[in-house]
Amino acid sequence: MAEIDARLAAIAERFAAQTGEAATAICAALDAGNHAELARLAHSMAGRAGMFGYGAIGDAARAVEEAVDGGKSAETITKLTRDLLDRLAMLARA
Numbered sequence: 603m604a605e606i607d608a609r610l611a612a613i614a615e616r617f618a619a620q621t622g623e624a625a626t627a628i629c630a631a632l633d634a635g636n637h638a639e640l641a642r643l644a645h646s647m648a649g650r651a652g653m654f655g656y657g658a659i660g661d662a663a664r665a666v667e668e669a670v671d672g673g674k675s676a677e678t679i680t681k682l683t684r685d686l687l688d689r690l691a692m693l694a695r696a
Contacts, residue, residue, distance in 0.1 A: 641670035662686040
């Protein structure tokens with residue numbers, strides 16, 4: 603059991619270390635107005651974050667995906683994406 607816990611911890615650390623790259627891609631999709639890519643990235647982030655216990659990040663990513671899929675305004679999508687990016691930045695600094 604300890605071996606599995608150690609492997610999961612290593613994967614979670616790798617996830618946290620890659621948040622900068624993910625944030626860059628999310629920011630680029632937002633800046634380009636590429637909502638389809640933004641939704642794809644948010645969907646991926648929601649799944650991975652939830653798997654490793656980062657529920658708040660997963661929830662924020664899911665909110666972005668749902669806003670895009672639901673046809674919400676660009677202003678709403680931007681606000682939700684900025685919230686997600688803030689959460690990713692906090693994890694990167696931790």
